[in-house]
Amino acid sequence: MPAKLSSVTVVGLNVTPIEVEVDIDRKSIIHDVDIVGLGDTAVKESKKRVKSALRNSGFKFPQGKVVVNLAPADLKKEGSLLDLPIAVGILQASGVLQRADILALGELSLDGKIRSVRGILTTLLFLSEIHYEGIVVVPEENLREAQMVDGLKLYAFAELKEVVEFINGVVKYEPVSFRGIPPAEYESELDFADVKGQAVAKRALEIAAAGFHNVLMRGSPGSGKTMLARRIPSIMPPMTDDETIEVLKIYSTVGMMNSNRIFRPFRSPHHTASSVAIIGGGNDAKPGEVTLAHNGVLFLDEFPEFRRDVIEALRQPLEEGTVTVARAKMTITYPARFMLVAAMNPCPCGNYGDPKAVCSCTPYDIIRYNKKISGPVLDRIDIIIQVQKMEFDEYFSKQASESSNEIRNRVIAAREIQYRRYAGYNFSTNSKLSSKLLRHFIQLDDRSEDILKLATMKFNLSNRSIDKILRLSRTIADLDKSDRIKLNHVAEAIQYKTQDHL
Incomplete structure (x- = not known):
C-alpha cells in the first residue's frame, strides 16, 4: 500500500498543501526513482540527494522501482523543500518508518543533514491559519522562523536519522517553543x-x-x-x-x-x-x-x-x-x-x-x-x-x-x-487615505479652501495632486497635534507639492 504524507509548495507568497505518495514495486527489474506530478528541476534532482542521504544515514535503499507522486498532479511544484517528505515517504513505504500524520519540509544534503529552505515562516503561518492538527517537521536551521508561530505541533531536526528516531518513538524530542515575533529595531548607525x-x-x-x-x-x-x-x-x-x-x-x-x-x-x-x-x-x-x-x-x-x-x-x-x-x-x-x-x-x-x-x-x-x-x-x-x-x-x-x-x-x-x-479601516497612514474618504476625514475652512483654489488655478494641479495636498495637510496637522487643518498646514503642503511647477 502506498505511503502518504503531507507537504506544501510555495509559489510567490501563496502556500498550497500537497500530498506526497510513495509506492515501491519490488518485482520490477528496474531499480530507479520516478518522481511525477509536475515538479521543477530541483524536485526532479531530489531523487539523487534522497538516495545518497538515505544510504549515508544508515538506511538501505529499497530494491525495485520507486514511484513518487506529488498530488495534485496538475499543480507546478518547485524548490528543494520536498526532499525530506520524499525520503520519509520512501522509508514509510519500505517499512523502516511507522506511518504517521506528519507534514515535512526540508532539503537533504548527501550526508543526511537537513538544510534550511525558503518560505518556512510563510508556510507555518498558513498552517496556523487553517488550524493544521498534524505534526510539522522543519529543518533546525529554520528554528528562528519556527519559533515565531504558535498553535502547531512543531518539531525541528538537524538530520534525517533524528526524524526517524522521533517518528518511531526511539528518542523523545521536545517541540519547538513559541517565542513570538521579535520587535523591529531602529536603524541607529546613521543619525x-x-x-x-x-x-x-x-x-x-x-x-x-x-x-x-x-x-x-x-x-x-x-x-x-x-x-x-x-x-x-x-x-x-x-x-x-x-x-x-x-x-x-x-x-x-x-x-x-x-x-x-x-x-x-x-x-x-x-x-x-x-x-x-x-x-x-x-x-x-x-x-x-x-x-x-x-x-x-x-x-x-x-x-x-x-x-x-x-x-x-x-x-x-x-x-x-x-x-x-x-x-x-x-x-x-x-x-x-x-x-x-x-x-x-x-x-x-x-x-x-x-x-x-x-x-x-x-x-x-x-x-x-x-x-x-x-x-x-x-x-x-x-x-x-x-x-x-x-x-x-x-x-x-x-x-x-x-x-x-x-x-x-x-x-x-x-x-x-x-x-x-x-x-x-484597511490602512493606517494619511498617504493611503482613499479619495472616497478624504472628505470624511479632512475638512478645510474657507481661507484654506481659497488658498488651495488659487494654487490649483496657478499651477494647473490635477485632481490627484489636490488629494495629495489634502493628505499632506492632514499629516502636518497631526505633527502639530491639531485636530483641525489650519491655513498654515495647507500652505506648507502646497509648497511641497508645487516645487516641480516652479
Missing part, C-alpha cells in the same frame, strides 16, 4: 544629528516619515541628498506586528532572513537595475525591489538615470500598493506598499540653479533631462524639495543638530494619532 543645516529638507522628510509620503529631492551633486535619504530609517516609527509579519513573510519566501535583527526595509538598487529586478518577474515570477521594500523605504538615487520603462512601471505600485507579475505559466500579485524616496540632479552637469556654480548644459539638455521623469510619475510623488548646498559657516557651525531620536518621537506621536483615527 540626523550628523547632518549640518538642511532644515527644510529635514522638515520635509519628517513629514514624509510621519504620513508615509513619497519624496523627490532635487539638488546639486554633494548637496546631501543621499546622506539625508540614508538616515530616513532612523526616524521611521516601529513596525506594527502585522507589518512585521508581512515583511518577514516576504523575506522568508525569498530566503533573505539571515540576520537575527529585524529592521524596517530600506532598499537602494543601482540605477542600472532592470525592470525585472525592480518590479519582479523572470521565469519564476520572483518579487522585485518594490516588494522587498514593502512597509519600508525604496531609495532610488540618480532617479532620471533609471531606464524609462523602470520609472514608468512604478505607477501601479505607487498608486495601488501592489504589483502584479504576469507570465505565461503564472500570474502572481505581490504586496508593494513602500515609501518612495528619489534623488536627482537638476540637470546633466548638476549645477543648474546653483548661484555659485556655472551650468554647462543647454536649455534643451535641461528640459530633456527633467522630462525623463514623466508627469504621471511626478503626480504620484507627494513632496518635492530643493536641497541646497551648505554655506561654509553652516558646515563649521558648532550648533548641535537635532537628533534622529527627537525627530522620531514626533513622528511616532503623529503616527499614533493616525492609528487611532483609521482604526477599523
Whole structure:
C-alpha cells in the first residue's frame, strides 16, 4: 500500500498543501526513482540527494522501482523543500518508518543533514491559519522562523536519522517553543544629528516619515541628498506586528532572513537595475525591489538615470500598493506598499540653479533631462524639495543638530494619532487615505479652501495632486497635534507639492 504524507509548495507568497505518495514495486527489474506530478528541476534532482542521504544515514535503499507522486498532479511544484517528505515517504513505504500524520519540509544534503529552505515562516503561518492538527517537521536551521508561530505541533531536526528516531518513538524530542515575533529595531548607525543645516529638507522628510509620503529631492551633486535619504530609517516609527509579519513573510519566501535583527526595509538598487529586478518577474515570477521594500523605504538615487520603462512601471505600485507579475505559466500579485524616496540632479552637469556654480548644459539638455521623469510619475510623488548646498559657516557651525531620536518621537506621536483615527479601516497612514474618504476625514475652512483654489488655478494641479495636498495637510496637522487643518498646514503642503511647477 502506498505511503502518504503531507507537504506544501510555495509559489510567490501563496502556500498550497500537497500530498506526497510513495509506492515501491519490488518485482520490477528496474531499480530507479520516478518522481511525477509536475515538479521543477530541483524536485526532479531530489531523487539523487534522497538516495545518497538515505544510504549515508544508515538506511538501505529499497530494491525495485520507486514511484513518487506529488498530488495534485496538475499543480507546478518547485524548490528543494520536498526532499525530506520524499525520503520519509520512501522509508514509510519500505517499512523502516511507522506511518504517521506528519507534514515535512526540508532539503537533504548527501550526508543526511537537513538544510534550511525558503518560505518556512510563510508556510507555518498558513498552517496556523487553517488550524493544521498534524505534526510539522522543519529543518533546525529554520528554528528562528519556527519559533515565531504558535498553535502547531512543531518539531525541528538537524538530520534525517533524528526524524526517524522521533517518528518511531526511539528518542523523545521536545517541540519547538513559541517565542513570538521579535520587535523591529531602529536603524541607529546613521543619525540626523550628523547632518549640518538642511532644515527644510529635514522638515520635509519628517513629514514624509510621519504620513508615509513619497519624496523627490532635487539638488546639486554633494548637496546631501543621499546622506539625508540614508538616515530616513532612523526616524521611521516601529513596525506594527502585522507589518512585521508581512515583511518577514516576504523575506522568508525569498530566503533573505539571515540576520537575527529585524529592521524596517530600506532598499537602494543601482540605477542600472532592470525592470525585472525592480518590479519582479523572470521565469519564476520572483518579487522585485518594490516588494522587498514593502512597509519600508525604496531609495532610488540618480532617479532620471533609471531606464524609462523602470520609472514608468512604478505607477501601479505607487498608486495601488501592489504589483502584479504576469507570465505565461503564472500570474502572481505581490504586496508593494513602500515609501518612495528619489534623488536627482537638476540637470546633466548638476549645477543648474546653483548661484555659485556655472551650468554647462543647454536649455534643451535641461528640459530633456527633467522630462525623463514623466508627469504621471511626478503626480504620484507627494513632496518635492530643493536641497541646497551648505554655506561654509553652516558646515563649521558648532550648533548641535537635532537628533534622529527627537525627530522620531514626533513622528511616532503623529503616527499614533493616525492609528487611532483609521482604526477599523484597511490602512493606517494619511498617504493611503482613499479619495472616497478624504472628505470624511479632512475638512478645510474657507481661507484654506481659497488658498488651495488659487494654487490649483496657478499651477494647473490635477485632481490627484489636490488629494495629495489634502493628505499632506492632514499629516502636518497631526505633527502639530491639531485636530483641525489650519491655513498654515495647507500652505506648507502646497509648497511641497508645487516645487516641480516652479
